[in-house]
Amino acid sequence: RSPSRGLGDVYKRQALKEVKLPNDLTELGNSAFYGCDQLKKVTIGASLTSLNTYAFDDCPKLKTVRVSKSNHVLYAKDNMLINKKKKSVIWIAPAKKKVVIPNGTKVIGDYCFYGSKAESLVIPKSVKKIGKKALEASDLEKIRLKKGNKVYAKDGSCIYKKKTKELVVVTASKGGQVVKISPKVKKITRDAMTAGDNFIVNDGSSLDYIVIPASTILCDSWYQFYKAGYITCDVVFLSLIHISEPTRRTPI
16 A cells, blocks of 8 residues: 555645655655645655655645755755756645745646745746646735746736747736636647636636637637636626637727
């Protein structure tokens, strides 16, 4: 039986506040510490090379992560777990409120912010890849992209790919409001992420409207996602050219 399975329920009953993983543990699996709501500090041993992003699901007080100096694959910086060779941030301590990705980082890994309570994020110019659902976090309302990034650009609340003009992430503050997609964004796919008041997931969002420019192409996968009811707020389409059956026809 894997040493990373089934531990969460045990540790929850023990009201675990700190854990030091054994040096011979190489992998930490899905939900290994699920629901350890008193856990505040984790120390990773010398042999761990892989950590599932759901390993610390529902650990809202976890704010400190340390890694053994003998670990040749991973290291921790500012309570972020980073792959040395890939220069990839793979996980962020959930209770960390202000996140500044280290200069020189190339990749923000898939689902990196899963379960995160981060409120602000700074992305350096060195980042070349933002992974799948990497920035989806319910409290993340402010994202700053440093100047000089060759792959990504930011306009208003949107970060998009420079080459394809495809939306990567859009932020929304909590409370009812209007989110306007930048006219510089020319394509929205199902992979587009939302941060802050999450209006993609069907969670009773308080967001009022998404305003989509006439020049923006909505890929079929996004439209099917929309038709299926996963977009819970009203959508204001400024044009009927690229998509049919809008919920509203009158721009605001």
